[in-house]
Amino acid sequence: MRIRGWGYLFLLSFFHPLVGNGWRTFSDYNQIMSLCSCNDKLYLGSLSAVIEMDTLGNYRVFDNIDGLVGQEIRSLVFDSLGRVWYGGGNGGFGFIQSGRCSGFFDFMRAGFGINAMAIFGSQIWVATDKGVSLFIMREGIMVGEIKESYLKLGGFARESPVYGIAIIGDSVFAGTSEGIAVAPRDYIAHNLVDPESWRTIRTGFAVNGFFEKNDTIYVLTANGIYIYVGDSISYRGLEGYSVKGAIDFHDTLFIAGASGVFKKFGNSYARVTVRVFPSQSASDIVLFNGVPHSGHAKAGYARYENGVMVAKRLNSPMGQNFVSFAIDSTRRVWVAGRNWGLSVFDRTGWRCGTTLIFDFTAFEDLVYFPDTIISAYKLKADLQGKIWCGTYGNGAFVLRDLDNYVRLDETNSPLEPAVMPHYVVVSAIDVDGAGNVWLANYNAPSVGLVVYPGGDLTREPVVFRKTGSGLTSNLIYALASSGTTLWIGLKDGGLIKLEHRGTLENLQDDVWTHFTTAEGLPTNTVNALVFGLDGKLYIGTDGGLARLDPQANYYIEPVQIHANFPLSVSSLAVDRYGALWVGSSDGVAVRLPSANNFTLLRSTHDFSADFYERSGLMSNVVYSIFADTSSNKIWFGLEGGISCLSSDVSENGEMTNIKVYPNPFRLVYGEGRRVTISGVPSNAIVRIFTPSGQLVREFPQGSSGYEAKIIWDGTNASGELVASGIYIAQIISPDGKKKSVKFGVVR
Numbered sequence: 180m181r182i183r184g185w186g187y188l189f190l191l192s193f194f195h196p197l198v199g200n201g202w203r204t205f206s207d208y209n210q211i212m213s214l215c216s217c218n219d220k221l222y223l224g225s226l227s228a229v230i231e232m233d234t235l236g237n238y239r240v241f242d243n244i245d246g247l248v249g250q251e252i253r254s255l256v257f258d259s260l261g262r263v264w265y266g267g268g269n270g271g272f273g274f275i276q277s278g279r280c281s282g283f284f285d286f287m288r289a290g291f292g293i294n295a296m297a298i299f300g301s302q303i304w305v306a307t308d309k310g311v312s313l314f315i316m317r318e319g320i321m322v323g324e325i326k327e328s329y330l331k332l333g334g335f336a337r338e339s340p341v342y343g344i345a346i347i348g349d350s351v352f353a354g355t356s357e358g359i360a361v362a363p364r365d366y367i368a369h370n371l372v373d374p375e376s377w378r379t380i381r382t383g384f385a386v387n388g389f390f391e392k393n394d395t396i397y398v399l400t401a402n403g404i405y406i407y408v409g410d411s412i413s414y415r416g417l418e419g420y421s422v423k424g425a426i427d428f429h430d431t432l433f434i435a436g437a438s439g440v441f442k443k444f445g446n447s448y449a450r451v452t453v454r455v456f457p458s459q460s461a462s463d464i465v466l467f468n469g470v471p472h473s474g475h476a477k478a479g480y481a482r483y484e485n486g487v488m489v490a491k492r493l494n495s496p497m498g499q500n501f502v503s504f505a506i507d508s509t510r511r512v513w514v515a516g517r518n519w520g521l522s523v524f525d526r527t528g529w530r531c532g533t534t535l536i537f538d539f540t541a542f543e544d545l546v547y548f549p550d551t552i553i554s555a556y557k558l559k560a561d562l563q564g565k566i567w568c569g570t571y572g573n574g575a576f577v578l579r580d581l582d583n584y585v586r587l588d589e590t591n592s593p594l595e596p597a598v599m600p601h602y603v604v605v606s607a608i609d610v611d612g613a614g615n616v617w618l619a620n621y622n623a624p625s626v627g628l629v630v631y632p633g634g635d636l637t638r639e640p641v642v643f644r645k646t647g648s649g650l651t652s653n654l655i656y657a658l659a660s661s662g663t664t665l666w667i668g669l670k671d672g673g674l675i676k677l678e679h680r681g682t683l684e685n686l687q688d689d690v691w692t693h694f695t696t697a698e699g700l701p702t703n704t705v706n707a708l709v710f711g712l713d714g715k716l717y718i719g720t721d722g723g724l725a726r727l728d729p730q731a732n733y734y735i736e737p738v739q740i741h742a743n744f745p746l747s748v749s750s751l752a753v754d755r756y757g758a759l760w761v762g763s764s765d766g767v768a769v770r771l772p773s774a775n776n777f778t779l780l781r782s783t784h785d786f787s788a789d790f791y792e793r794s795g796l797m798s799n800v801v802y803s804i805f806a807d808t809s810s811n812k813i814w815f816g817l818e819g820g821i822s823c824l825s826s827d828v829s830e831n832g833e834m835t836n837i838k839v840y841p842n843p844f845r846l847v848y849g850e851g852r853r854v855t856i857s858g859v860p861s862n863a864i865v866r867i868f869t870p871s872g873q874l875v876r877e878f879p880q881g882s883s884g885y886e887a888k889i890i891w892d893g894t895n896a897s898g899e900l901v902a903s904g905i906y907i908a909q910i911i912s913p914d915g916k917k918k919s920v921k922f923g924v925v926r
Contacts, residue, residue: 202795204228204242205524206820207516208493211474214424215255215263216467222263222275223480223493224252227797227820229265229275230493234468238493241280242820243783243797248273248282250784250798250819254296256303258316264303266293271784272305272314284786285325286312295388299346299364306341311353313366329371332360333379343388347396352407353377354386359398359412380410390425392432397425404434404448416448417441424463426471428483433471435464440473440481440488453481453488496522497531501816503557504805508564512807512814513578514821515555521568523581532581557607561634562614569605575618577636585636587618593642595623609658609665610634615683617665619655627653628667630683641683649691650675659708659716661729666716668705673698674718676733694727699735701725707750712757712772719748724761740768740777749801750816755808762801766792767815771862791890797822839908843923846893846900854922856908857888864911865889875901880913893924902926 206227213224223230227250232238241247249271257263262274270291273282286293291307298304303314303323310330316323331337335357343354346364351371353360358381363369369376385401396407403417404425421437432443433451437460441448453461453473461473461481471483481488498516505513512524520533557569568576574588588603589596596602597620606621616634620626627650628643643650650667657668667675673695680688695703702722709717716727717738723746724738740761750762757772766785768777781788782799800818807814815822836858844854859865865878875895889908893900903926909919 201825202244203823203825204244204795204797204820205496205529205823206242206797207497207499207519208240208495209479209497210476210499211480212251212253212462212476213255214463214465214467214472214474214480215257216465216472217257217263218261219468220263221465221467221472222255223474224255224265226251226499228252229255229263229280231263231275236491239278241275244795246273246280246282247271248284248287248784248786249293251292253294254306256296256298258298259300264296264298266296266305268292268294268308269784283323285314285323287784287786289325289328291328294340294342295344297344297346297351302364304344304346304351306344306353308340309338311341311344311351311360313371327366327372329362329377331374332362333374333377335360335379342385343399345389345391347389347391352389352396354388354398354400356385358382359386359407378410380412382412387421387423388425392427397432399423399425399434399436416443416446423461424465426464426466428466428471433464433483435461435473437461440464440471451483451486451488454490494528496524496529496821497533498522500802500818501821502802503555504803504814504816505558505560505566506807506809507560507566507579510809513558513560513566514814514816515558515568517556517802518554521555521578521581530581557605559608559610559616561610561616563634565634567608567610567616567618567634569608569618571604571606572602574603575605575608587636593626593629593640594618594620595626597622597624607655607658607668609660611660611665612662613681617658617660619658619667620653621655623653627655632683643677643686648686648689649677649693651693656704656706657708657719659710661710661714661716664729666708668708668718669703671703673700673703674705674727692733694733694735698733699725699737701737701746706748707762709751709753709759711753711759717751717753717759719751719761721747724748741779744768744777744779750804752804752806752813754806754813755811760804760806760813762804762815764800766799767794767796767801767804795822795824837910837918837920839920839922843925844893845925846903853890853892854924855888855890856910856920859887859889859910860912862913866909866911867891868907868909870905870907875906900926 208225208230210226211223215222221232228240228242229252230238230240249265249267251268252265253268254266262276264274266272270287272286291309293305293307295306296303301316305312312328313326314323315326335355339355341353341355345352349364351362351364360377360379362371362377388399390397398405398407398412399422401421403420404415404422405412406415422434424435426433434441440451440461442451462476464473473481473488479492481490496514498519500517501514502517503515514522522529522531554571555568556571559567566578574594576584576586578584594603597604604621605618607619609617614633616631618629625644627645630641632638645653652669652672654670656670659666663679663681665677676692678690702720704721707719718725725735726738727735745763745765748761752760759770761768767780770777779792780794780796781792782796797820798817803816805814813824838857840855862880864880867876868874878889895901903924905923907919907921911917
């Protein structure tokens with residue numbers, strides 16, 4: 180259980196020194212959940228970002244690095260000041276204006292996910308997964324608050340989800356899973372907390388939203404279109420179709436829903452062709468630059484042209500949960516998006532391989548896989564730079580590019596199907612120092628490991644079976660090799676050490692050793708393995724982290740991370756400086772080589788995290804961590820996207836990238852402002868002096884942390900705010916080198 184404290188009020192525009200500098204976020208911008216048009220700009224709400232696009236198709240992305248606190252952006256609306264407000268399924272809430280993004284934590288703190296919003300003056304009516312909330316914007320200052328929440332609407336069940344909301348005349352209309360609730364908009368004259376203030380109409384199906392045209396109120400439901408008549412509704416078409424949005428285009432009603440985009444002709448509706456999309460499903464529709472634009476949950480957005488909706492895509496990775504990374508011989512980063520396929524980043528943009536059916540001549544960034552690779556799960560680069568991809572159900576793929584690969588399954592390799600015919604699972608991959616590629620054949624009838632000597636597909640692979648060897652289980656989660664030893668992490672059988680002595684074909688000289696909780700493992704479920712630069716093996720289990728020392732008779736000892744860190748470890752990585760990175764379902768822990776303790780990294784969206792824990796992580800749910808030792812970039816595969824940290828840590832005490840910002844540092848009492856000194860070598864000492872040489876503050880070795888920076892709050896050693904003036908930051912590296920940087924402080 181995490182122990183946290185938080186203040187009662189949150190400023191709308193928040194700042195954190197660890198967010199932004201050195202971090203990048205990538206997510207699938209083409210999973211469009213909401214749309215909004217404001218001031219000649221089109222806004223697209225995706226899984227983890229809001230995209231702002233002009234009439235020429237140029238766009239910029241707002242994500243957590245820019246201050247966005249929302250995920251699953253389900254609603255976008257604009258106010259009279261030109262601010263575009265966003266609401267996320269995680270409760271993230273805020274606005275974008277003049278290229279800046281701000282956010283509230285109020286709905287997160289209340290535990291309300293946001294489904295839809297409607298604005299009237301300074302009032303924002305919010306449909307949440309537990310009812311309706313009224314947010315009041317305070318005039319003249321950048322602060323607002325949830326004024327009231329209405330969790331019981333008439334005779335509907337308490338805390339029922341509300342999917343749509345609208346202000347029509349003097350009334351608030353709410354669409355729920357049970358029907359329609361209507362109440363007076365004047366919350367001061369009427370007590371809307373009282374359920375009796377809400378009139379209800381039971382429909383028997385969910386109501387997704389409302390649309391008004393010529394004094395007619397259209398009700399958009401999970402079972403077609405209706406109109407609101409007094410205290411009842413009247414059917415108007417599309418029975419059996421879930422309808423999400425509506426617009427009026429040249430006096431014609433356009434409808435977006437789970438079955439596509441429709442136009443109304445008289446009393447009937449006809450589907451509008453959505454060209455080159457893999458499915459017709461539409462999440463929303465708006466008018467932008469006088470033309471209908473629709474959003475699509477798996478494919479991007481579309482523009483109405485010559486009677487059809489023409490697909491448009493934004494360059495991004497494809498997927499939602501990113502579970503593995505690898506780097507090929509040309510330094511491209513490969514990412515596995517579980518249940519979506521593969522994405523490749525070449526520093527200028529993304530290319531994606533998918534089994535979804537697009538018109539691939541229309542999109543240069545997409546490649547179609549004739550063989551199903553959609554369940555990509557594990558990636559590893561061999562010594563020649565080829566990418567090996569393990570899948571759940573489709574065997575393994577060996578790729579030189581997205582359209583240049585070989586598939587391995589039961590027809591052309593020793594791999595065996597599991598559970599059902601042709602369902603071949605490769606759950607883990609490792610490449611040892613000799614270039615041998617090891618594939619774990621999960622839950623196969625007899626095969627446990629298949630090895631391709633030297634990564635050469637023309638050579639006869641070596642097979643290790645469950646019978647006739649020391650491999651007691653093939654429910655394998657993790658592999659790691661050192662020299663001629665392979666370490667095998669099992670789902671429920673602990674850890675196995677295979678000493679094959681480099682003679683793969685000779686199974687008779689193999690030595691197998693088993694380690695379980697009896698030998699010191701926290702549990703027998705081993706999720707991740709990695710070797711530190713000191714040669715010790717780190718073992719991530721669902722009950723904690725352990726360390727095995729091959730030089731100390733394979734002694735296993737527990738590694739304590741932090742009281743507020745989950746026991747279950749999902750992933751492990753070691754960077755080129757020896758820092759250990761640990762992933763979990765609740766953030767990341769990192770321990771520098773010179774440190775005894777771990778530093779915790781939480782998501783930007785985590786309002787309950789301590790101030791210094793919040794980082795550029797897009798999500799706390801971490802599936803994979805990959806350390807690119809050539810560039811010292813750390814890649815995090817997350818729920819909803821990818822985060823990348825470019826560390827400023829320098830080797831050998833180099834101090835070529837020392838920066839102080841902001842400069843001047845404007846110090847205001849009570850606002851908690853801080854100045855950052857970045858590019859600080861690992862284990863350096865930082866001292867802050869006045870021009871006369873008086874020591875103001877000292878930061879000892881190890882203070883710079885994983886981001887190679889010092890954060891100073893403008894106080895001296897006694898905790899008192901310093902005076903205005905010029906100050907000098909002196910950095911002393913471990914080898915004695917010194918560098919000084921001047922900066923100003925203004926009170």
